[in-house]
Amino acid sequence: MRSGPRRNAVRRLAREAGAHSVVWSAAYDAAGMEADRALQAAVEEMGLRAFVVHDAPAVPPEETTAVRSGGGAGYRALGPYLAAWAGAAHAVVTSRSTFERTALESEKLPSPDRFGSQEPVVQDAGESGARAALERFVRGPLLSYVTARNVLALPTSRLSAHLSFGTVGARTVLHAIDERAADPFLLAEERLSLAAFTRAVARRDFFYQLAWFYAEAADAPLQARMRRFAFARTHRALDAWREGTTGYPLVDAGMRELRATGTMHPRARQIAASFLCFDLGVDWRVGREAWDHLLVEDDPALATGNWQWVAGVGADLAQFPRIFNPRRQARRLDPEGDYVRRWIPELAALPAAEILDPEARSRRAQMTFALFDGATYSSPVVDHDLAARAFLKRYAAFTRGETGRS
Numbered sequence: 001m002r003s004g005p006r007r008n009a010v011r012r013l014a015r016e017a018g019a020h021s022v023v024w025s026a027a028y029d030a031a032g033m034e035a036d037r038a039l040q041a042a043v044e045e046m047g048l049r050a051f052v053v054h055d056a057p058a059v060p061p062e063e064t065t066a067v068r069s070g071g072g073a074g075y076r077a078l079g080p081y082l083a084a085w086a087g088a089a090h091a092v093v094t095s096r097s098t099f100e101r102t103a104l105e106s107e108k109l110p111s112p113d114r115f116g117s118q119e120p121v122v123q124d125a126g127e128s129g130a131r132a133a134l135e136r137f138v139r140g141p142l143l144s145y146v147t148a149r150n151v152l153a154l155p156t157s158r159l160s161a162h163l164s165f166g167t168v169g170a171r172t173v174l175h176a177i178d179e180r181a182a183d184p185f186l187l188a189e190e191r192l193s194l195a196a197f198t199r200a201v202a203r204r205d206f207f208y209q210l211a212w213f214y215a216e217a218a219d220a221p222l223q224a225r226m227r228r229f230a231f232a233r234t235h236r237a238l239d240a241w242r243e244g245t246t247g248y249p250l251v252d253a254g255m256r257e258l259r260a261t262g263t264m265h266p267r268a269r270q271i272a273a274s275f276l277c278f279d280l281g282v283d284w285r286v287g288r289e290a291w292d293h294l295l296v297e298d299d300p301a302l303a304t305g306n307w308q309w310v311a312g313v314g315a316d317l318a319q320f321p322r323i324f325n326p327r328r329q330a331r332r333l334d335p336e337g338d339y340v341r342r343w344i345p346e347l348a349a350l351p352a353a354e355i356l357d358p359e360a361r362s363r364r365a366q367m368t369f370a371l372f373d374g375a376t377y378s379s380p381v382v383d384h385d386l387a388a389r390a391f392l393k394r395y396a397a398f399t400r401g402e403t404g405r406s
């Protein structure tokens with residue numbers, strides 16, 4: 001909701017409820033934080049007390065030790081943050097708050113067509129749906145999360161939309177994992193999955209604290225030196241990337257999954273985003289904007305942190321850009337081609353070897369032109385090896401002090 005109408009709605013609600021205080025969940029994107037400050041002033045003007053609480057992350061940004069030990073700044077690197085987070089998480093997970101219930105009429109929720117869809121994409125929307133989804137996940141798939149993270153055909157928790165809309169809280173999720181961990185009959189690999197899933201939730205907190213402490217990075221690279229690196233604003237294959245017709249099956253399957261469902265497997269996201277930034281050399285903000293319209297759980301702070309990470313301009317301090325090879329990743333993450341077959345019907349009838357190797361496919365297409373559906377699938381819009389090496393060359397020139405322009 002925009003800032004003005006939101007202020008008026010809160011004022012009305014506070015009056016109706018006879019409230020003494022107004023408490024709300026903090027925003028982490030720059031515009032949201034600005035709106036929070038305006039709301040706080042408006043509430044205080046009414047003579048009420050205003051509290052902005054950190055309800056989206058499990059561990060509030062200020063609870064990690066870099067801040068508490070007096071520096072005042074957040075963590076810019078994930079590793080040290082995770083160590084600090086682990087220390088702080090136990091206390092927040094074991095403390096539980098209860099709230100009184102009041103019966104106030106809710107505002108009408110927007111209809112799905114406002115977001116370009118005819119029907120709700122999150123089937124189990126709402127609090128009870130979220131609770132059921134969490135329970136289902138914790139009972140079964142959680143125990144093989146490590147595998148699901150690396151196999152595109154397997155779903156991960158799919159909790160991000162619930163977390164984003166607040167129908168389940170991050171602390172509730174951690175509490176459920178804690179309870180599951182108390183089971184003495186878990187196998188070692190299952191415990192590894194619990195730990196990996198906990199790290200995923202911690203990673204989410206990491207990006208929130210990054211947005212909280214480094215508001216200047218909301219629209220510009222966190223790494224100051226990378227603000228001078230010139231990514232392109234467009235590319236002749238940008239629409240192909242958006243539509244899932246780049247000729248790289250894994251990239252295309254991911255983008256088509258996103259267009260069809262409003263979500264995408266986490267590993268496919270990394271490969272599709274890397275392809276945009278490095279193979280096409282297009283600015284991460286263009287990708288963020290495109291996904292903003294498509295992702296159900298789109299969250300400006302998490303989107304920005306992740307896009308900057310992938311583009312190598314944010315918190316990931318790797319020495320060189322992490323350019324993924326979409327073909328090799330397809331062989332690793334989708335060896336049987338199941339994920340690709342599901343989202344690219346043109347390739348559904350082909351054997352895995354051809355799905356994963358565009359060159360083999362194109363040789364076959366030349367021989368069997370128009371007889372097989374595989375021939376209707378796009379040819380690669382760029383040569384990955386050439387594009388990746390050209391990017392690295394430009395990056396190397398940039399780090400030697402040149403402009404980054406090709």
Ligand SMILES: Cc1cc2nc3c(=O)[nH]c(=O)nc-3n(C[C@H](O)[C@H](O)[C@H](O)COP(=O)(O)OP(=O)(O)OC[C@H]3O[C@@H](n4cnc5c(N)ncnc54)[C@H](O)[C@@H]3O)c2cc1C
Pocket residue numbers: 155156157158159160161163164200201203204205207264265266269270273295297298299300302303306307310
């Ligand atoms: C370019 C890019 C953009 C992204 N944009 C968003 C976004 O707008 N909103 C969003 O919630 N996530 C975003 N992510 C992070 C991540 O891909 C999704 O949270 C995850 O795919 C959601 O699926 P899941 O719930 O099944 O995740 P699971 O793998 O089951 O993870 C469990 C939960 O941990 C959290 N989590 C896991 N990985 C991350 C991460 N890298 N960053 C932040 N939280 C994480 C999520 O809340 C997720 O629901 C983005 C990742 C990339 C690479």
